[in-house]
Amino acid sequence: MNAVGRRNEGLQLNTYGMDLLRFTTAGSVDDGKSTLIGRLLYDSKSIFEDQLEAIEESSRKRGDEHVNLALLTDGLRAEREQGITIDVAYRYFATPKRKFIIADTPGHIQYTRNMVTGASTANLAIILIDARKGVIEQTKRHSFIASLLRIQHLVVAVNKMDLVDYSQEVYENIVGEYESFASRLDGIIGIQSLPISALEGDNVVDRSERTPWYEGPSLLYHLENVYIGGEENHVDARFPVQWVIRPQSDQWHDFRGYAGRVAGGVFKPGDEVAVLPSGFTTRVKGIHAADGEKSEAYSPQSVCLTLEDEIDLSRGDMIAKPNNQPKIDQDIDAMICWFSQTPMRSRGKYVLRHTTRETKAVVEEIRYQVDIDTLHKIEEVESFQLNEIGRIRLRTAVPLLHDAYRRNRQTGSFILIDPGTNETVGAGMIL
Numbered sequence: 001m002n003a004v005g006r007r008n009e010g011l012q013l014n015t016y017g018m019d020l021l022r023f024t025t026a027g028s029v030d031d032g033k034s035t036l037i038g039r040l041l042y043d044s045k046s047i048f049e050d051q052l053e054a055i056e057e058s059s060r061k062r063g064d065e066h067v068n069l070a071l072l073t074d075g076l077r078a079e080r081e082q083g084i085t086i087d088v089a090y091r092y093f094a095t096p097k098r099k100f101i102i103a104d105t106p107g108h109i110q111y112t113r114n115m116v117t118g119a120s121t122a123n124l125a126i127i128l129i130d131a132r133k134g135v136i137e138q139t140k141r142h143s144f145i146a147s148l149l150r151i152q153h154l155v156v157a158v159n160k161m162d163l164v165d166y167s168q169e170v171y172e173n174i175v176g177e178y179e180s181f182a183s184r185l186d187g188i189i190g191i192q193s194l195p196i197s198a199l200e201g202d203n204v205v206d207r208s209e210r211t212p213w214y215e216g217p218s219l220l221y222h223l224e225n226v227y228i229g230g231e232e233n234h235v236d237a238r239f240p241v242q243w244v245i246r247p248q249s250d251q252w253h254d255f256r257g258y259a260g261r262v263a264g265g266v267f268k269p270g271d272e273v274a275v276l277p278s279g280f281t282t283r284v285k286g287i288h289a290a291d292g293e294k295s296e297a298y299s300p301q302s303v304c305l306t307l308e309d310e311i312d313l314s315r316g317d318m319i320a321k322p323n324n325q326p327k328i329d330q331d332i333d334a335m336i337c338w339f340s341q342t343p344m345r346s347r348g349k350y351v352l353r354h355t356t357r358e359t360k361a362v363v364e365e366i367r368y369q370v371d372i373d374t375l376h377k378i379e380e381v382e383s384f385q386l387n388e389i390g391r392i393r394l395r396t397a398v399p400l401l402h403d404a405y406r407r408n409r410q411t412g413s414f415i416l417i418d419p420g421t422n423e424t425v426g427a428g429m430i431l
Helices: 003-015 033-043 047-062 077-082 109-119 137-148 168-182 219-225
Strands: 019-027 090-095 098-104 124-132 152-161 192-194 238-240 243-245 257-261 272-276 280-288 302-307 316-321 328-337 348-354 357-370 378-380 389-402 413-417 424-429
Touching: 003 302, 019 033, 019 137, 019 168, 033 090, 033 219, 047 238, 098 109, 098 219, 109 137, 124 137, 124 168, 137 168, 137 328, 137 389, 152 168, 152 219, 168 192, 192 219, 192 257, 238 257, 328 348, 328 357, 348 389
Parallel strands: 019 098, 019 124, 124 152, 152 192
Antiparallel strands: 090 098, 238 316, 243 257, 257 302, 272 280, 272 316, 280 302, 328 389, 328 424, 348 357, 348 413, 357 378, 357 389, 413 424
């Protein structure tokens, strides 16, 4: 089944009440992220018997006292040998209420870029805190990144409660300190706190009798019931053109379609649309998908649009509504997370990829860097080092058809690429 078919299959499941939640785990080194995901998969019976047998055997060889559930997600040999997460691991499971995609991201500060990658498509972030250590710099770093990426729902999971005798006082002090910090973050709709032990399974899938003072839901219950329906932008119609389809066959001799993924809004046959950047207007003639004609298309469906008029339209252009268009500009203000060992400097030249458009760009100005611990702005900086986050101003060779990231995550984000090495060196969110 191709990508369009898979997406449409997911949309059909939605009509039967089965929607999809993407979530990421974040926390410091050895806070138990991989163990928590392993516990979720194990207790919800979402792993096969041969997988369980394999990790039981690996655990015995390693001399672990318990079945090491972290081995379900730590797939790289270096991860298993060091007991840490290095790369982003994606896992899939489902319950009768909802489907899930999990991104297990690293806790080490040198892998912040991996955390940004894994969290970029998430609806919810689980922030793990070691009950023995409390709120530390990495907790704040990951929470700030979550707010920067417009992840509206946070779960604060105070883990390893078994090592502090399930103390209510310890838990409440950590939650109070975290909420004091989180009150300064922007864009967070809801924070759910809960005490857990990923190793023992307390409050992960089922409520635990060891925390009678805790009256909230288990982690899985919250994941199954948190409301995420209002996060897609169905107001601003955006269709970046990825490919022009010309079959060149006798049957489809005059067919000209524009393939891509709807980045916002709703398109229907007969809708008046504007083709950008030219500004010409026409109407949608038809909407084609892998399983036939469609009466409408909306984010995040991948479809092919046909138009009533012959208009010059190519990859990187965008179809929108005449009365609701994206901003068209060459001067871009953005927050950026720097991914490269080579520092970013003012006047640095890069290749910028935004939706389906690629262009050259130059860093005109470094506005400030963010101190993750205090959220203060550090001005008069001359460069960004690996994993540093801050605000810059870019000038692009051709205008970008963009929205603010807070309004549309697809048309408001971009990556920077080193033209010499083809390395992805930064990820940006347009302000």
